[in-house]
Amino acid sequence: MTATVADAFSAYLVERLDDGTLRQGVRTLTAADLPPGEVTIRVAYSGVNYKDGLASRPDGRVVRSYPMVPGIDLAGKVVESADPRFRPGDPVLVTGYELGVSHYGGYAQYARVPAGWVVPLPRGLDLREAMILGTAGFTAALALHRLEDHGLAPGQGPVLVTGASGGVGSIAVALLARRGYEVVASTGKAEAVDYLRRLGASRVIPRDEVAVTGGKPLEKQQWAAAIDAVGGDTLAHVLRTTRYGGAVAAVGLTGGSHLHTTVFPFILRGVSLLGIDSVYCPMPLRMRIWQRLAGDLRPEALEAMVYREVGLTELPQAFDDVLAGRARGRILVRIA
Template sequence: MSPAVAESFRAYLVERDGDGSLRQGVRTLDAGDLPPGEVTLRVAYSGVNYKDGLASRPDGRVVRSYPMVPGIDLAGKVVESADPRFRPGDPVLVTGFELGVSHYGGYAEYARVPAQWIVPLPRGLDLREAMILGTAGFTAALALHRLEEHGLAPGQGPVLVTGATGGVGSVAVAILARRGYEVVASTGKDGAVEYLKRLGASRVIPRSEVAVQGGKPLEKQLWAAAIDAVGGDTLAHVLRTTRYGGAVAAVGLTGGSQLNTTVFPFILRGVSLLGIDSVYCPMPLRMRIWQRLAGDLRPPALDALVCREVGLDELPEAFADVLAGRVRGRILVRVA
């Protein structure tokens, strides 16, 4: 083992007992505990996503094997590499794939990952900024990219963002505004109007206006497009109110996984429903999206997206807040 890799290091470990309960907390791991992979990294930052919160629950149903180091994204520097594309000292990031689910993730001072998961840190972002964006930012940017491929452009009308104070929603508001779109943000959180307007929202509407059960198969045409992080009744309502030829990018399910709708938005208004998968997104597109996040989609004030910054010892409270919907924007995890 190279002396660049510490013999032992701190990690947040989740373990399952025989009765199904979980034990978790900061543990000391050895270099030999790292999973297989061509590249070993010294982790600087990670983030807290809803999926990470679920990994801390016995009924979360996201972790596939135990013990597990959660953290579905990370940014750091290469310390060892068996792949010629990466050299010691290279700044890189990893999001998605099996990270934090069936492969030790970002909540550890060191990580070892397959080379094909790694994105070189694009110019225009440092390691901390990359994890302010993280999986949430990547998902939001991928959604906007798909909408623009579908034909969306500034000036066509309002673009709705649901669940706008969450990680994905907050970044979506910021990058849409950066591109010059008229952004309407929907939220159920009191006191979030000023926050969303600082990110660039033109208008903020209450969740009750879009979380509508039932209704007519088609309703008043309101949105040129939408990025929906909620699912369930909200997504069904957004489809019913999207303008002719518009598109809705579905990125989440905080409001439910069932979609009760009709075919009418699709066959009478030509509305398209775009599924956004940030986990297994192909590497060429993944790298293109990260280049855009460092360029034309980079939010002008990244720190405005940060709810707070925590260390590994503070993760339990962060998980509880994410799962309870008490987080506005992103929780950044300082690992190194």
């Protein structure tokens, strides 16, 4: 018997009121409430990302239209499809595009999305594992992929990961270690040191060593490459301490969106700054990255990255934890 969308189902809905404040919580939706799309998915898991936390704030500036079901990633099984590439029962995942921003996202028991956004679940991952990785894992893997395309290889020297105890940072540490790199993890959480070592960091340094304001245009060369999830002063310091010919992949802005630097790292040391966009990454590369996450990049300690698993009613606290930097690794959202 072919599965169909339930007459009524639960979703976490955010609405903007006339006074600019937000009203949010678990609501009951129907199939008629879902946005247009060729593929309807019964969602099993989602995750809590920094952008999801911003979606819960009136000044978050990520949601483009209300009401909105947040959740910028999801994994589940197809229940209806108007596209011949997908059939009912197929396990799939979706990350990025307009999901959870201008198109209802993963915090609902059902999601309807354009077929062009859907990635078949790669063999080697189940639905839960796909969302332990989620947008954070995809972003970290894309960053590593770009660095290796730039010429990075194990044995060239230490690779720095900033914001290492967060979602993207944690997975970046694990992926780099899986590939045989010497990983230096930077974190502001003293209690995360053992955790990062378990993920494969050979050295863990305090955040203060890289979150440096000002400084000389060029400083001592330290890193063969870096994955920076912080931005701001941290990214500027990483650029001026990266070795000749190295590259820095910029993946986040938890430390600020402004970059105050000089051209010297670029024109005197040949340092490259690689921008990592996981939202509109072309589908052929997107599918290649997910295949790598299920294969040669698959972390050995996926479960160790789960900070906790929550349901829809527990999302407000999860948002607060992510925005305040209290979460370590990934917060998994159990939908089904």
